[in-house]
Amino acid sequence: MTTAVKPVKAPNTPPLTIPRPHNVLIVGVGGQGVIMISKVLATLCQEQGFEVKQSEVHGMAKRGGAVFSHVRFGEIVHSPTIPEGEADVLLALEWAEGMRWMPYLRQQSGTFIADTQRIVPPFACRNRTRGARTGYVGETIQTVMEQVENSFALDAMGIAKQLGVVKAANTVLLGALSTALDFPTEAWKSVISKFVPPQTTKVNLLAFDAGREWALGFDRESELRNIKDTRSLHQESTVEAGADYSRVEITEEWCKGCDICVKFCPERCLIMNEKLIVEMAEPELCTGCRMCEWLCPDFAITVHTPNHVPL
Amino acid sequence: MLDQAKTPFEIRDYIRQQLFPHFMCPGCGHGIALRALLWAIHDLGIAKDDLAIVSGIGCSGRIGAYIDANTFHTTHGRPLAFATGLKLARPDLHVIVITGDGDCLAIGGNHLIHACRRNLDITCLMLNNEIYGMTGGQVSPTTSSDRYTTTTPEGNYEPVFDACKLAQGAGAGFVGREMTLQTPSLKKLIQQGIAHPGFSFLEVISDCTEIYGRKNDLGESAEMVLSQKADFRSASYGMIADEVFQPRNVKTGVLYKDDRPEYAQAYRQKIASRAKK
Amino acid sequence: MSSVQNIQGNHACALAAVAAGCRFYAGYPITPSSEIAERMSVELPAVNGIFVQMEDEIASMGAIIGASMGGAKTMTATSGPGFSLKQENLGYAAATEVPCVIINVMRGGPSTGMPTRPAQGDVMQARWGTHGDHPIIVLTPWSVQEIYQQTLRAFDLSEALRVPVVVLIDEVIGHLVESVDLAKMNTGNPVERKWADSSQEDFQPYAHTEDLVPPMPRPGDGYRTHTTGLTHAENGFPTQDPEVANRVISRLLQKLEHHNDLVECVNQSDCKDAEIVIVAYGITARAAQSAKQQLQGEGVKVGIFRPITLWPFPQQTFSEAIANARLVLVPEMNAGQLIVEIERYRNDSTRIIGLNRYDGEPISPQQIFNKVKEVLQDA
Ligand code: SF4
Ligand code: SF4
Numbered sequence: 001m002t003t004a005v006k007p008v009k010a011p012n013t014p015p016l017t018i019p020r021p022h023n024v025l026i027v028g029v030g031g032q033g034v035i036m037i038s039k040v041l042a043t044l045c046q047e048q049g050f051e052v053k054q055s056e057v058h059g060m061a062k063r064g065g066a067v068f069s070h071v072r073f074g075e076i077v078h079s080p081t082i083p084e085g086e087a088d089v090l091l092a093l094e095w096a097e098g099m100r101w102m103p104y105l106r107q108q109s110g111t112f113i114a115d116t117q118r119i120v121p122p123f124a125c126r127n128r129t130r131g132a133r134t135g136y137v138g139e140t141i142q143t144v145m146e147q148v149e150n151s152f153a154l155d156a157m158g159i160a161k162q163l164g165v166v167k168a169a170n171t172v173l174l175g176a177l178s179t180a181l182d183f184p185t186e187a188w189k190s191v192i193s194k195f196v197p198p199q200t201t202k203v204n205l206l207a208f209d210a211g212r213e214w215a216l217g218f219d220r221e222s223e224l225r226n227i228k229d230t231r232s233l234h235q236e237s238t239v240e241a242g243a244d245y246s247r248v249e250i251t252e253e254w255c256k257g258c259d260i261c262v263k264f265c266p267e268r269c270l271i272m273n274e275k276l277i278v279e280m281a282e283p284e285l286c287t288g289c290r291m292c293e294w295l296c297p298d299f300a301i302t303v304h305t306p307n308h309v310p311l
Numbered sequence: 312m313l314d315q316a317k318t319p320f321e322i323r324d325y326i327r328q329q330l331f332p333h334f335m336c337p338g339c340g341h342g343i344a345l346r347a348l349l350w351a352i353h354d355l356g357i358a359k360d361d362l363a364i365v366s367g368i369g370c371s372g373r374i375g376a377y378i379d380a381n382t383f384h385t386t387h388g389r390p391l392a393f394a395t396g397l398k399l400a401r402p403d404l405h406v407i408v409i410t411g412d413g414d415c416l417a418i419g420g421n422h423l424i425h426a427c428r429r430n431l432d433i434t435c436l437m438l439n440n441e442i443y444g445m446t447g448g449q450v451s452p453t454t455s456s457d458r459y460t461t462t463t464p465e466g467n468y469e470p471v472f473d474a475c476k477l478a479q480g481a482g483a484g485f486v487g488r489e490m491t492l493q494t495p496s497l498k499k500l501i502q503q504g505i506a507h508p509g510f511s512f513l514e515v516i517s518d519c520t521e522i523y524g525r526k527n528d529l530g531e532s533a534e535m536v537l538s539q540k541a542d543f544r545s546a547s548y549g550m551i552a553d554e555v556f557q558p559r560n561v562k563t564g565v566l567y568k569d570d571r572p573e574y575a576q577a578y579r580q581k582i583a584s585r586a587k588k
Numbered sequence: 589m590s591s592v593q594n595i596q597g598n599h600a601c602a603l604a605a606v607a608a609g610c611r612f613y614a615g616y617p618i619t620p621s622s623e624i625a626e627r628m629s630v631e632l633p634a635v636n637g638i639f640v641q642m643e644d645e646i647a648s649m650g651a652i653i654g655a656s657m658g659g660a661k662t663m664t665a666t667s668g669p670g671f672s673l674k675q676e677n678l679g680y681a682a683a684t685e686v687p688c689v690i691i692n693v694m695r696g697g698p699s700t701g702m703p704t705r706p707a708q709g710d711v712m713q714a715r716w717g718t719h720g721d722h723p724i725i726v727l728t729p730w731s732v733q734e735i736y737q738q739t740l741r742a743f744d745l746s747e748a749l750r751v752p753v754v755v756l757i758d759e760v761i762g763h764l765v766e767s768v769d770l771a772k773m774n775t776g777n778p779v780e781r782k783w784a785d786s787s788q789e790d791f792q793p794y795a796h797t798e799d800l801v802p803p804m805p806r807p808g809d810g811y812r813t814h815t816t817g818l819t820h821a822e823n824g825f826p827t828q829d830p831e832v833a834n835r836v837i838s839r840l841l842q843k844l845e846h847h848n849d850l851v852e853c854v855n856q857s858d859c860k861d862a863e864i865v866i867v868a869y870g871i872t873a874r875a876a877q878s879a880k881q882q883l884q885g886e887g888v889k890v891g892i893f894r895p896i897t898l899w900p901f902p903q904q905t906f907s908e909a910i911a912n913a914r915l916v917l918v919p920e921m922n923a924g925q926l927i928v929e930i931e932r933y934r935n936d937s938t939r940i941i942g943l944n945r946y947d948g949e950p951i952s953p954q955q956i957f958n959k960v961k962e963v964l965q966d967a
Contacts, residue, residue, distance in 0.1 A: 253331075259533055260533045386676055425643035
């Protein structure tokens with residue numbers, strides 16, 4: 001623990017001297033800056049004399065798809081990926097992605113930091129029919145804070161906006177992250193300075209401080225009491241418990257095998273059979289989102305949902 | 312408004328099923344646009360008997376035939392001219408024009424600007440797939456730079472038409488653009504366009520997968536549909552979900568709207584004032 | 589008050605259209621037809637009709653077809669270059685069997701030609717201007733009174749037979765002022781289109797009816813049919829089946845022949861015993877009329893065959909008319925267009941001679957007189 005850190009409400013920071021590697025999982029959606037954040041962290045760790053392994057997946061980076069990065073550091077690190085339940089810190093740049101990766105967080109001691117911003121990419125989003133079952137995560141900030149002891153939900157974009165630089169939202173998150181890892185503040189700042197465009201160094205450092213201060217001053221109890229943001233893209237399902245699965249009706253004679261539905265189905269329920277006609281392979285995964293129906297240029301798919309709610 | 316608007320949208324109620332599967336290529340975006348149009352018509356509660364679809368020549372022109380309504384497949388570039396006559400003679404009909412980038416902007420460009428200027432209550436749906444697909448893939452007024460077509464073997468060097476700007480400049484009362492990928496949004500836009508009392512010009516970003524896509528290695532159908540957004544999304548990286556997308560630096564959604572007098576109404580008013588004299 | 593008035597040909601055309609029930613006019617300004625549009629813009633609103641000046645000739649043609657598909661009786665007027673531009677949509681009207689009337693006040697050509705000078709150079713274009721085999725009716729009035737009558741008739745034929753009708757007016761007649769008793773000529777009983785009223789189920793918009801003119805479905809009446817310029821089967825949808833294509837195109841082409849009693853309109857005088865038959869239409873027929881009197885005064889046996897319905901050409905009637913003629917003279921204000929058609933129907937003993945001018949001047953009676961004399965001397 002550095003002297004700069006006020007001990008008031010410091011997150012549960014594991015001592016760096018322990019031999020096991022330290023795991024930070026950074027997740028978000030394409031274009032948000034997951035890779036930039038993990039590069040900053042990896043560089044910092046390396047400069048601090050640790051062995052670092054960083055592995056990232058950004059296959060759909062340009063398309064609003066999910067992106068994640070594993071950063072592992074310690075005396076010796078063998079595997080580049082973090083096993084489930086072993087992330088010391090889970091930093092989520094997007095709320096739903098954070099929820100999706102929750103099982104990776106170390107129980108009890110793991111720290112969860114999430115930006116409250118939500119991006120609903122067509123893939124993460126299941127049913128855009130209002131009032132119907134949505135595929136977007138249902139957990140509100142409140143439920144997460146109740147369940148995860150070391151949880152921080154911050155509006156990084158809002159904080160950055162106050163500084164006048166929306167683009168510095170990621171640096172705000174780095175500030176918050178810094179409170180979970182025992183590295184000197186100055187070391188953080190010097191690495192950040194190397195990564196941001198020179199003319200923005202000043203604001204970015206301010207943003208870092210702001211994020212850090214926010215995390216240090218975070219009072220979970222009172223926050224929980226005053227929580228205003230109960231918003232959730234998830235609305236109560238209009239589908240009764242135990243209702244039938246959505247049923248996908250395929251008109252084989254009309255299907256031209258263009259593959260659009262197969263590739264667009266967020267749940268990967270559909271497959272192309274050997275006749276190049278689409279087929280339902282995983283009916284129980286289907287959420288009834290209608291993506292396949294909407295995008296089929298040949299009207300070969302009709303999705304029957306137990307409760308139809310017109311848009 | 313009919314009760315149909317309150318019932319779920321069943322596309323089969325609006326198509327001539329006996330003609331299916333339709334003749335478009337696998338993955339052709341025009342089918343998705345057709346769905347959005349029919350969906351909008353359903354939601355507006357427009358009776359099929361009161362609906363007149365006027366289309367031109369090309370792939371876009373052919374989709375009208377699949378609609379179970381009064382459909383008129385006219386000559387190349389001229390659907391707006393036919394529609395003008397039809398709407399003036401039959402104000403009780405909802406007249407919707409389906410046209411393409413070549414049909415509307417090249418051979419039919421003059422009709423477009425004057426239809427915009429007159430502001431007669433017609434909805435013009437321009438399906439932009441950047442190519443003359445029916446004739447085998449020649450360059451169109453909206454073909455993107457450097458794209459290969461059968462008539463630009465070294466890649467397109469002609470500047471691209473911004474149809475929405477043109478329509479707005481020419482005086483259309485309602486101008487909007489949406490992509491087929493965003494089917495519900497597209498439906499909503501079409502709905503607004505039809506509801507607007509005046510000329511509405513709607514550009515639909517569609518895909519020619521088989522001809523244009525292949526020639527330019529733009530991926531398979533799904534990739535092409537997706538890339539509507541990939542390209543479009545770049546400017547919105549890091550922005551929240553409901554921020555307007557800026558496709559290839561062009562905006563989508565309702566781009567322009569004003570309430571200047573509708574042509575037929577203005578005509579009737581003038582006539583009435585003359586009768587009084 | 590007498591219903592006789594001094595009226596210009598172009599104005600008479602507009603009044604006839606309104607009397608025939610025309611309620612939609614779309615046009616584009618072009619000399620020497622513009623007076624028709626101007627008059628329509630005044631007349632139509634008074635009867636709840638619509639006048640619209642379109643952005644070009646093509647659009648005007650499209651608009652009148654569109655309005656007609658909606659159920660209105662429609663007309664447009666133009667001249668040479670404009671008529672060329674209308675040809676594509678004219679073909680569409682013929683193929684889809686949408687009634688409409690096209691007035692072509694002919695001027696000197698080719699190209700921009702002589703906008704204010706008379707000519708009869710569009711005779712072949714009126715018949716064959718649009719691509720493909722198609723039915724079309726072309727009428728050629730020779731006076732202001734006849735402009736009125738033939739315009740009325742143009743609407744009647746168009747509506748009855750679902751075919752575009754072209755009225756070829758000579759510039760000189762279009763701009764001629766004559767005293768006409770309009771009321772007397774207006775039958776007040778215009779033909780109305782045969783609308784579909786049978787069952788909507790399995791309705792065939794292009795059914796092979798006995799009279800070869802299928803009833804037309806009106807939008808809004810519940811038929812929801814498809815109209816296309818593509819070759820279409822009886823059900824209205826495109827076809828490429830050779831058998832079907834042959835069947836449906838044949839009906840289209842036989843339609844006018846089937847109704848020849850309605851379509852044909854010939855004015856002939858003294859052809860029966862004539863040694864010389866002058867075939868003339870429009871203003872040229874008027875010159876021929878004077879020449880005939882002069883020639884008859886000199887004892888020449890001369891008759892006039894005037895096809896008011898120029899197309900389809902009244903071949904049967906014509907063959908009969910020239911049965912006894914030694915000589916057929918075809919004066920035309922072009923380089924020889926109708927004569928090509930006439931040559932198809934000659935009998936072996938008949939000589940066919942043209943008299944042509946295309947200098948922007950009408951053919952005078954004297955010219956015709958001289959020509960006949962000259963030929964007689966040769967013989
Ligand atoms: S099958 Fe269709 S409705 Fe079901 S989840 Fe996939 S895309 Fe959605
Ligand atoms: S989108 Fe439609 S046509 Fe394409 S593969 Fe799927 S069902 Fe078949």
